[in-house]
Amino acid sequence: MDTLKAQIESPPAYNMERQSAFSISHAVAEVIKTILTYALLCIMALFVTLPIVWIIGASFNNASSLLSATFLPKNPTASHYVELFTKTKFPYWYANTFKIACINMVVSVILSMLTAYVFSRFHFVGKKAGLLSILILQMFPSFMGMMALYNILWQLNLLDTHLGLILTYAVGQIPYNTWLIKGYLSNIPKSLDEAAKLDGASNTRIFVQVIFPLSKPILTFVALSQFMAPWMDFIFPRLILSSSKKMTLAIGLYDMISSDTNNNFTTFAAGAVLVAVPITILYVCLQKYLIQGIMAGANKA
Amino acid sequence: MKKSTRAGIMSAIVWGSGQLANGQWAKAVIFFAGQLMLLFFFPSVCSGIYGLFTLGETKMVVNGSKVVMGDNSIILMIFGILWFFVAAAFLLLYIFNIRDAVKNGRLRDEGKTPLKVREWWNKVTDRSFPYLILLPTIILVFIFVVLPILFGFLIAFTNYSAPDHLPPKNLIDWVGIQNFIDMFKLPMWNDTFGGVLLWTIIWAFISTFTCFFGGLLMACLVNSRRVRFKRFWRSIYILPWAMPGMVSLLIFRNMFNGQFGPINTFLRQANIIEQNIPWLSDALMAKIVIFIVNFWLGFPYFMAMMTGVMTSIPNELLEAARIDGATAKDEFRRITLPLVLYSTAPLLIMSFAGNFNNFNVIYFLTNGNPINPSYKFAGSTDILITWIYKLTKDNRQFQMASVMSILVFVVIASISTFNFLRTRAFKEEDMMS
Numbered sequence: 001m002d003t004l005k006a007q008i009e010s011p012p013a014y015n016m017e018r019q020s021a022f023s024i025s026h027a028v029a030e031v032i033k034t035i036l037t038y039a040l041l042c043i044m045a046l047f048v049t050l051p052i053v054w055i056i057g058a059s060f061n062n063a064s065s066l067l068s069a070t071f072l073p074k075n076p077t078a079s080h081y082v083e084l085f086t087k088t089k090f091p092y093w094y095a096n097t098f099k100i101a102c103i104n105m106v107v108s109v110i111l112s113m114l115t116a117y118v119f120s121r122f123h124f125v126g127k128k129a130g131l132l133s134i135l136i137l138q139m140f141p142s143f144m145g146m147m148a149l150y151n152i153l154w155q156l157n158l159l160d161t162h163l164g165l166i167l168t169y170a171v172g173q174i175p176y177n178t179w180l181i182k183g184y185l186s187n188i189p190k191s192l193d194e195a196a197k198l199d200g201a202s203n204t205r206i207f208v209q210v211i212f213p214l215s216k217p218i219l220t221f222v223a224l225s226q227f228m229a230p231w232m233d234f235i236f237p238r239l240i241l242s243s244s245k246k247m248t249l250a251i252g253l254y255d256m257i258s259s260d261t262n263n264n265f266t267t268f269a270a271g272a273v274l275v276a277v278p279i280t281i282l283y284v285c286l287q288k289y290l291i292q293g294i295m296a297g298a299n300k301a
Numbered sequence: 302m303k304k305s306t307r308a309g310i311m312s313a314i315v316w317g318s319g320q321l322a323n324g325q326w327a328k329a330v331i332f333f334a335g336q337l338m339l340l341f342f343f344p345s346v347c348s349g350i351y352g353l354f355t356l357g358e359t360k361m362v363v364n365g366s367k368v369v370m371g372d373n374s375i376i377l378m379i380f381g382i383l384w385f386f387v388a389a390a391f392l393l394l395y396i397f398n399i400r401d402a403v404k405n406g407r408l409r410d411e412g413k414t415p416l417k418v419r420e421w422w423n424k425v426t427d428r429s430f431p432y433l434i435l436l437p438t439i440i441l442v443f444i445f446v447v448l449p450i451l452f453g454f455l456i457a458f459t460n461y462s463a464p465d466h467l468p469p470k471n472l473i474d475w476v477g478i479q480n481f482i483d484m485f486k487l488p489m490w491n492d493t494f495g496g497v498l499l500w501t502i503i504w505a506f507i508s509t510f511t512c513f514f515g516g517l518l519m520a521c522l523v524n525s526r527r528v529r530f531k532r533f534w535r536s537i538y539i540l541p542w543a544m545p546g547m548v549s550l551l552i553f554r555n556m557f558n559g560q561f562g563p564i565n566t567f568l569r570q571a572n573i574i575e576q577n578i579p580w581l582s583d584a585l586m587a588k589i590v591i592f593i594v595n596f597w598l599g600f601p602y603f604m605a606m607m608t609g610v611m612t613s614i615p616n617e618l619l620e621a622a623r624i625d626g627a628t629a630k631d632e633f634r635r636i637t638l639p640l641v642l643y644s645t646a647p648l649l650i651m652s653f654a655g656n657f658n659n660f661n662v663i664y665f666l667t668n669g670n671p672i673n674p675s676y677k678f679a680g681s682t683d684i685l686i687t688w689i690y691k692l693t694k695d696n697r698q699f700q701m702a703s704v705m706s707i708l709v710f711v712v713i714a715s716i717s718t719f720n721f722l723r724t725r726a727f728k729e730e731d732m733m734s
Contacts, residue, residue, distance in 0.1 A: 034527045041522060045537050048597065052540060054563060055552045066561040115438050122431040137446055139714045141658050141686065144706045145449020147456070147699055151375050152448060171445040174438060203430060232547045235660065250547055257551060265555065272548045283543030284536060291609045294648070
């Protein structure tokens, strides 16, 4: 009883002192934690930006070899950018890649969207078999049929043509994209199109005016990933394209530095910067859609 | 005899005749046209399927400067598969033809009249809308996806390989499961396969987990209440994800260049090292570099996803926890972390499958090198997918590449199936309908 009383009546001054001591050490801990946090953030920022800064620096270097490519160019020059356009086929590669990326995006989005729409909204014989085939087909690594594809394109006279490459990209991704879009469409209530049907709208009109606007987020994601694929892919252009004027950027840039001499390094650096800048900006601007799309895919695929 | 039985037998002999007996002349014309087409294509179907079984019989003959072309086994195989499906389609049409005749014959047995042309046409046009839309896609997917996959699968059971079985110069033959036996029995293949598979699994695990937890750490840091200018930090860390992966990899390949690379040059100039570090030419070192570079490439993806989850946690939930006396630590451990882990778990599995087949990182960074003398056609850092690529592209061991592709498919398919089965999508009734 006495101890309890003593506790309750403990002198207020003592209490205050303890509290302020506590808050000082607490504040110190806070400051240290904040400093540590920022230190870690800075280290990671350095780690992330170092290669990027280096390649930009290298592209402005005067010399052409890898050894002389320093972070801060001594005599900065833009001559490699000029060389890229005068001495290499870089402009062709850029134009080819852009063309392939755009057509691939359009073709793939239209085909996958239509397929997904039919699978999510219509009942027909063979629907289950179709869905199951799509599910299985999208599991195969895309270049499992590489050799056959080469021979098929050869038989169709599509070797060394952009059409062959576009068909490979666009059609190859249909199973995956269809599955993704179908998952999204299934979440759009069917009562919406039923209401439209009661109002006398045709299938085409329901598709254009109801389904299409509602599925824009997932379509943006599919379009973006289809647009990106040709910029990064190496395997298929190497397989299908052979003449240097028809190549895409991935092949062109790779060949530029895969020779042992490494004398083209700074030109490669300039090319890398010109490829990376627009793509990076596009990605950063559209990251909201990318994140949405990936999360949708993760919960459906 | 019942009308249905008679119509069925008639259609079984002459396509469409049963339909004619049922009084449905439009259908009869279509089915009969089908039979005429079958007769027309019959020789092609037979020779196509025959070619699929034999894979060619006459070899190419070189007589001085004159070359007499023989059979090309590859083309025979592709067209064989194609004609096989055409035959299957005809078979389906045939069965449908008989069933249709029997069905409408039964209607007549019951004293009803089958649909008249106009009614039937309206029904068909109404029902065929999905098929019409799907038709172009089905044809394209068949030619560019299904056919190559089937071909790739069948190659595993042939001897299609350099130097003695390369069309059009030579023929290839069916060898049954011999390649699978070789893969597991011949030490030369077996050792490489074991070593490469082990490294592929280690690679897939470590690369996925470093990126996942690196992303988690960075997401927590950037979203912590201590940090100001969150947008600024986030935009910096997202850069590796936004940059085209191939470009970044080629940059890293040069940075880590053992002789001329800037990293070694810098370390030498700063007197930290005297000898160049063999970043990419030593097996262990190369593997470490691969993990570091992959971390650079991969953590922003997870960071972006987790930030997305964290910002979507409703504020009321966190406030309610605070009112109940939760500290910042509790809040993180009991609310934020479980939610983030729960919604990114599928990404973790997908990312594992992706890394298992991550061609770009290995091929562009090390090209599978350094060379491993005890491996056949593979280097120390090669994973299965880059080994398959090298077998196909550089060494033309198509049959073994195909065996390996099948094994890779089995792994990837089991992971995807597992992931698919545990998702909500599957449990929804509507999923497959």
